[in-house]
Amino acid sequence: MFTSPKSRFPALLFILAFAMYAAFFEGLPANAAARTFDQGLEKLTQKDFNNKIQGLEQIVQSKDPQVEKLLSALLEGDLYYTQKDKEVVYATKSDGQYTTTGVLSNDVTQQVGSRSIRKIGINNNIRKKLKGWLSLLQLYHGPPRERADAVYRLLGKLSPDMVDSLKDLYEQETSHKVRQALATAIAIDTLKTGNNEAKLSALSQLKGSLHPAVKTGLINLINEKTSEQVQKKATKILQRIESRIAFYGFLETLFFGLSAGSILVLAAIGLAITFGVIGVINMAHGELIMIGAYTTWVIQQLLPHHLGLAICLAVPGAFLVSALSGIVIERSIIRFLYGRPLETLLATFGVSLVLQQAVRSVFSPLNRAVSAPDWMSGSLVLNPILSLTMNRIVIFFFCLFVFGALFLIMKKTSLGLQVRAVSQNRAMARAMGVPASRVDALTFGLGSGIAGVAGVALSQLTNVGPNLGQAYIIDSFMVVVFGGVGNLWGTLLAGLSLGTANKFIEPFSGAVLAKIIVLVFIILFIQKRPQGLFPQKGRAAG
Amino acid sequence: MIQPLKAFREFWPRDRVFDFLIPEIPPVLDTSHRVILYLEGISVSFDGFKAINDLNLYVDKGELRCIIGPNGAGKTTMMDIITGKTKPDSGIAWFGQTINLLSRTEPEIAEAGIGRKFQKPTVFEAHTVFENLELAMASDKRVVPTLFSSLTGEQKDMIDQTLEIVGLSESFKSRAGSLSHGQKQWLEIGMLLMQKPVLLLVDEPVAGMTRQEMEKTAELLTSLAGNRSIIVVEHDMDFVRSIARKVTVLHQGSILAEGNMDDIQNNPKVREVYLGE
Amino acid sequence: MKRLSFIFDDKLGIPLLIALGAAMIMVPVLNLMVPETNFFHVSTFTMSLWGKYLTYAMLAMAVDLVWGYLGILSLGHGVFFGLGGYAMGMYLMRQIGTRGEYGHPILPDFMVFLNWDKLPWFWHGFDMFPFAAVMIVLVPCLLALVFGWLAFKSRVTGVYLSIITQALTYSLMLAFFRNEMGFGGNNGLTDFKDLLGFSLLSDGTKAGLFAVTAGCLILAYLACRYLVSSKLGRVLAAIRDAEDRVRFLGYNVETVKLWVFVFSAGLAGIAGALYVPQVGIINPSEFSPLNSIEIVVWVAVGGRGTLYGAVAGALVVNWAKSYLTGALPDAWLFALGALFIVVTIFLPKGIAGLIRLRKEAA
Missing domain, CATH: 1.25.40 (Serine Threonine Protein Phosphatase 5, Tetratricopeptide repeat)
Incomplete structure (x- = not known):
């Protein structure tokens, strides 16, 4: 930016910059420095932006210890001057009042109204310069x-x-x-x-x-x-760099894809259980996710200073709340409708409307923001062009963890055994002494609980609002159907691959069209293979 | 102006039409070699489980064939293949000399003259008995003719006759769902008759019937054979004995034995796998 | 007489048809001829509102045909309604001409706003009403044909079919929200001026629209009634109850489903086309999955498998919706949700089922 050829006053700027840097790095006598600083400050209070730039340059030249603080305050918009005597002050706003601290007399703190001070305005040009100076200062x-x-x-x-x-x-x-x-x-x-x-x-x-x-x-x-030699070498290196950039770009897209996929898996896997194992089309699944997200928000409100702890508590908390809601829904409505999947679809859709409206009435229709703990914010910078956001990384592994836990429950516990028995042959399982209706309730609770856990993860990515669940229900169904009903591995693979496919199509088509393309693909796919990627085996499937 | 037209005419003479415009004339059933159903080398497996394994079966015109076999022997799967519900992995299936069953859909096979009664009686429960028979009646079953069809006197008589044969004349107005199990079986047989099939596949026709009803069914099936070919799958040995002329024993997807009832009952292999000795 | 038995056998349908016929004549008369101060005056607002309900009733009938009779729970019928509506909207847009805000003789306002310099190809011809009228039926039918052909040929049934119909409406909603699609994006099509030369703002046009809608509903009812009381209608119900059996009887189940689905889509398209001039706007929210599933609840409440049930359900539920959203805005979603639950658990045959029960008991 210092040598920006398109600047309006290139010559002037160049000379000024030159003078400034010469001064900056050699230093001025202390007196002169103080004077320059004061003059610079004075120019800041003038209206004209060019004067402000001059003033700023003088300030930087002065090497005053306050320079960095002053520049950042200006960049943040916290620098003001008093109407009365044009004194430059730092100011912070609270309750319509401003607390000001003078730049030159930095022990004087005052409470003033908004009328008596004015903000020092800056434009984009100044903003750019400020950033440059600040990073230069940080070199030291x-x-x-x-x-x-x-x-x-x-x-x-x-x-x-x-x-x-x-x-x-x-x-x-x-x-x-x-x-x-x-x-x-x-x-x-x-x-x-x-x-x-x-x-x-x-x-x-x-x-x-x-x-x-x-x-x-x-x-x-x-x-x-x-020279040709230089040209050649430069071209070669450029090609190498470009191919590396392309590779990292690919990695980044893959990461975003897997992250989007892991969210889909989280949202869909509970559905895979209720849909695949007990044949219930739970349209209220999205709202159970929403309940999980609200649980996270409530726990965070209760523990405002322990964000990490709140998130950790929210996982079991949301699981319990959603699971209990699920069991209530199952016992009060769904158990009357077993064997009639289309009816469960309609009734649970009704439940979803009621839950949405209930949340609107209780928590207000506005979105709530859930804050992220330190270890989930920021990003992992691998190199200048590839950085992975922490929350997405955590959620990806969380998704694998949830999947693993669920897989173990289904394969290793007696509940899992009973669930599988009931799903394969209800009458036979009952005859063998499996309490089928209790298993139904627990399965539904399990699926709902996982929806709640998914809500915890989602609350880290988007705002929590009454429509949170709605946005995910169709996608979740697509994942379950694509993966093959009743197949957990299928759900995992389908979720990750759909998420990834989506992100890889996006650059070519835009987000909305990518989503449409994926939906159309699934519609066509289901028509080709109605049983999904991994159909249930055996004659019963027909 | 004329020249290109002429060239085109030569290239595409007026008496020629696109292949897809030539109406497909369905082959007529040809049983001149006395055999009505050929199944040769049929195999089908579900996820590695061989439901049918190299099955060869021939049924003659007018024959009444009984097929027995333990559970999982592949009886229902065999019927699925004949009626087009399941396509086999290998083998051929022909209906008479001319009709390849494997290249046809279920409705086409039904139209060609194969009727099927399911293992579990399947009737249209929301419809009346009369309507059930009406729907089954042999007629033009394409969409538009069905929309504008109305019953002729002749067709009504035919339905009345069938009602009489299956003994449901009294309850022709009641909903099929309200019939007893045995009556539903009869209604389904009645529907089969309305289709005027040449080959009837009857899966467990007497399950849930009283002895009397069973006798009546046996009588009906024997009387039908001759004009039509019938394949009966049944578990009830007494019933099989009462109607069977030729019996085929299926075991693990292929034929274990074939012959008359006495031969079968004395066949040591059959006794071992089926009669449990 | 026997030819018309399909009408006279419909014991509960006849009063409904009579009521519709009376409304078709009386409501416009009461609106136009009776002075506003008179007790019997029907306000234009009320008339348009009920005109809208009548288009919903037609839509409900279309859904009932495929769900109640054929057993296909379509969660995407809003698509066909919306497409019919858009086709009508495009005609109305082209009728605005230079009266738009930007006064462009050909391009609708939103295209001028987006700096487009010429009409997209699919907007051509919509300045002619006959063309638009054909498109109103053709476009929904074609979509239904392609979608149905794919779905039915590969024997996608039951829940799977419901879910992919929902995906269909969802993806169309996303598509129509895009400005690039050329259908006005978010805002849809609106600010219509006149239809066939009649100003849409005048009471006379509104009364005429009401009468046409009621007339179309009556015709549609008769057509559907003919269909369901024909032998084909019995085949439909047979497919619903035992699809395989029908197949083995020699009916081509897929073809039957396909044509009925297409017919139903066309009906929904006409309903959508009648809806648009009466409410004065069409936008992508018509494609939202919630809208489509709401149609299902109208049918469920009225009683699926009976045409008069579907009509009555649409009218009752929508009247209740207007009343509740006015009186207790928060309560509407609770009520709708509860309606879903109560009807599926306690009233699987809807209001019509209740009436029939009472009749049988009497």
């Missing part, structure tokens, strides 16, 4: 990781004199990380300014770097008229 202190990040932020925005100072910095720097970052920055500059030999060695330095600025630098280099 802080842990190596942050300093390296600051260098990376500056990539591609460096002016020649800045590069010189980076070179100095490189000589003094001890941290490997920061040296690496600086070397990349310098090499990018060498691509523009160095001789052929220097360019070649810079190219070697940049081999395999994924930073966007490297790519831009290489493209510029190739477009320039340079």
Whole structure:
């Protein structure tokens, strides 16, 4: 940005920037510095944006210890000046009142009304400059990781004199990380300014770097008229970088796909049980997910300062609440309708309407936000172009965990055995002494409980509202039907593959069309294979 | 102007039509070799379980054949194959000399003249007895003719006759769902008769019948044989004995023995697997 | 006389037909001829409201035909209703001409807004009413034909079929929400001016629309009644009760299902086309799965498997909906939900079943 050729006052800016950096890195006598700082502050209170820029440049030159705080406050919109004597102050708003602290007299704190101070407005140009200065300032202190990040932020925005100072910095720097970052920055500059030999060695330095600025630098280099050797090497490296970027892009899409798929699996797997094992079409499944999400929200309201604990408690909590709701639904409505799947569909749809409206009446129709604990926020940065959000990673593994637990319940416990027996031959199971109606209730409870658990996961991704469940019910049915009714593995595979397919189609068609394409595909697929991917075996299936 | 037209005419003479426009004339049932049903080398398996294994069965025109066999011997599956519900993995199935059963759908096979009575009596419970027979009646069963069809006097007489044969004249107005189990069996046999089939497949016709009803059924089936061919699958040995001329024993999807009732009863293999000795 | 027995055998249908016929004549008369101060005056609002209910009744009949008689629970009939409605909406849009906000002679407002410079190909011809009228029936029928052909040929039945019909309406809803589709996106089609030269704002047109709707409903009822009391109607119910048996009797079950499904879709399309000018808007929410499933509940409440039940159900439930959403807005979803539950558990044959029970008891 400092050398932005399209800037309105290129010459002026260049001279100013030059002067500024010279001053910045050499330092001014203390008195002069203080004066510059004060002058700069004064200019900030003027209306004209160019004056503000001048003022800011003076402030940066002054090397005042407050510079960083001041710049970030300005960027955040927390910097004001008083109407009366144009004093620049930091201000924070609370209850319509502002608490101000003077920049120069930073021990004076005052409560003032909104009329007596004015915000210092900035435009995009200033915002960009502020960000650049801030990252430059960060080069000088802080842990190596942050300093390296600051260098990376500056990539591609460096002016020649800045590069010189980076070179100095490189000589003094001890941290490997920061040296690496600086070397990349310098090499990018060498691509523009160095001789052929220097360019070649810079190219070697940049081999395999994924930073966007490297790519831009290489493209510029190739477009320039340079020696054939350099051209060749640059093209080769660019190709290598592009193929790596494509590969990481693929990984990223895959990750998003698996993440979307794991959510589908979570939402659908409870349905796979109620639909596949006891033949009930539970249209209220989405609302049981919603109940799980609301349970999470309520637990978080009760434990506002222990977000992690709240989430951990919400898993069993939501399971219990949803499972109990499910059992109530089963005992009061569904048990009258066994063997009539279309009727269960209609009745449970009624239940879903009632539950939605009940939530609207109790919690209000507005969406609620559930906050994420620390270990679920932020993202895992693998390289400049691939970073995975933590909450999605956690949810993916959570989904596998839920699937595993459910699989064990169905295969290893006596409840699972009874459930499978009842689903295969109700009359025979009853004759063998399996309490069929209790098994029905427990199975339905289990499926509903898992819906609740899915709600916990969903609350981390979207807002919690009365329509939360509705959005997932059709997709969930698609997953169950696609995977083959009554087959847990089928549900897992179907959910993950549908989620992934969706994300891979999205770049070509947009999100909505991708969804339509997947739906149409499933409609066609069901018509080709009505039993899904993994049909139930044996004659009973026909 | 004329030239391209001529060229086109030569390329596509006027007496030629597209293949798909040629109406398919369904082959007529041809039983000139006296055999009405050929099943040769039929095998079918469900998920690795061989329900039918290299089955060969020939039924003559006018024959009344009984098929017995323990549970899981493949009797119902065999009927499914004949009526087009299940397609076998290998083998051939012909109805007379001309009709390939494997390339036809269920309705086509039914139209060709094969009627089937299910193991579990299946009648239309919401309809009256009369309507059940009306629906089964041999007639044009395409959509539009069905929409505009009305009963002729002749057809009514035919239904009345059938009602009499199956002994349901009194209850022709009652809903089929309200009939007793035995009556439902009879109604289904009546529906079969209305179809005027050449080959009847009858799956366990006397299950749930009283002795008297059973005798009546036996009488009916024997009287029908001759004009029609009948395949009866039955568990009740007394019943089989009372009607059977030729008996086939199915075991594990293939034929274990074939012959008259006495031969079968004295066959040591049959005694071992079926009669439990 | 015997030819018409399909009408006279319908003991509960006759009073309904008479009532509809009377409404067709009397309601417009009471609206146009009787002064507003008179007790017997029917307000235009009430008339349009009931006109809307009558289109719903037609839609309910279409659903009843496939669900009540044929046993196919379609959770996507809103699609056919909506498509018919869109076809009508497109005609009405083209009639606006230069009277739109942007005054473009050909392009509807939303296209001008989206900076489109020419009419998409599928909008051509909709300026002619006969073409639009054909499309109103043809488009839903074609979709039903393709969808039904795929579904029935591969013997998708029962719950699976219900779920994929729901997926069908859901995907169409998503598609129609997109601006790129060329159907006005979110906002749909609205701001209609006139129909066949009659201003849609005038009471006379509204009265005429009401009468036409009632007339169409009567005709549709008679057509459906003829269908279900024919031998084909008995085949339908037979397919519902024992599909395999019908097949072994020599009927081509798939073809029967397909044609009845297509007929029902066409009926729903006509209902949609009558609905649009009376409410003055059509938008993608008509395709929402909730809408389609609501139709099912009308039929369930009225009594599936009886045509008059479907008509009565649609009228009663929608009247209750209008009343409740006005009086107790929060209560409507509770009531609708409860209706689903109560009807499926306690009243599987709906109101019609209750009436018949009473008749049989008497």
